[in-house]
Amino acid sequence: MTFLLVSGLLFLIGAIFGSFLNVIIYRTVNDESWVWGRSKCENCLKQIAWYDNIPVISFLILRARCRWCRKPISFTHPVLEFLTGALFVWWYWAGSFFFQLTQRPFQTLQPLFWLTVGVILLAIFFADLLYYQIPDILSGSLLIITIAYRVALTLFGVMQLRDLGFAVMAVVLGVLFFGSLFLITKGKGMGLGDVKIAAPLALLVGWPGFLVTVFGAFVMGAVVALSLVVAKRRKFGQVVPFGPFLIVGTFVALLWGDQLVAWYLTLI
Ligand SMILES: [Zn+2]
Structure with a gap:
């Protein structure tokens, strides 16, 4: 019973966080203040x-339209x-499985760190998917907390x-690799x-996990880009943002990186 209550409460808190993320992403890419001003309709600018x-819930009640101008609200908000x-x-739910550090302060720091990450x-993922941009505030804060966490883990042994x-x-290696891809493709492919998120992601998953991230991202990126071309949603050579694939690749590497590397080593 408590378990269900806590789950429900956490879902609610998470959803509110997600709502803030929508606002932060939208305001960052549009150069608006984060703190000031209530949210407005992107179309009729009504508060x-x-x-x-x-x-x-509001998205469902409003049936995906602005109350005033009836312009469709992007489904990415509720997603x-x-x-x-x-x-x-x-x-x-999965925390007890992943967070096994019992040493102070990591018994609290470890779960908090990974939730923030x-x-x-x-x-x-959503900023790059929707606006083809990764705000510096996101890649920067990811880099800072990851450095701090890794250094703390090392200092505490x-x-x-x-x-x-x-x-x-x-x-x-990650920065050199993505940096040269950026230079070679003149910013079109990469x-x-x-380049900016390569550093925190590499520090997050480590070595050889980062190979799984990058390899996985390229495989998924190729599959999705080809499917879009086949489905005639995109022309060949049209931009598909790469950040989302790097993020999914990072989740894969964090969850199954060790197994994937071990499996690959049995093949060669
Ligand atoms: Zn409106």
Whole structure:
């Protein structure tokens, strides 16, 4: 019973966070202040009342349209809200499996760190998917908290210095790799945003996990881009943002990276 209550509450909190993420992403790419001003309809600029701004529910009640001008509201709003809520619930359910550090302060720091990382990764995924942009505030804060967390783990002896060294190597290789792709394709194949998130993602998953991230991202990117061309939704050579694939690749590497690397090594 408590379990269900906590799950429901966490979903709600997560959905509210997701709603904030929508606002942060929208205001960042449109150069608006984060803090000031209530949310407005992107079309008629009328302020959105609180009762029209309830995560997921308002979208359903309004049947995906602005109350005033009837312009469709993007379905990505409730999707991001739902996914953030789901992330919070999953974090709570799967937490005992993943968060096994019992040493202070990591018994609280570890779950908090990964929840924050999950939220930022979701935001980056949607920002790049919708606006072809990865706000610096997102890649920057991801980099800062990941450095802080990795350094703290190493100082407390939870992470081996050797593993930190490998993770730093992954960062250098990742930035060089995406940096040269950016230069070679003159920013068309790979954006500067991809170069900027390569560093925190590499530090997050370490080595050889980052190989799984990058390889997975390229495979998924190729499959999706080809499907879009076949379905005539995109012309060949048209831009498909790469950030979302890097984020999915990172989730895959974090969850199954070790198994995938071990499996690959049995093949060669
Ligand atoms: Zn409107």
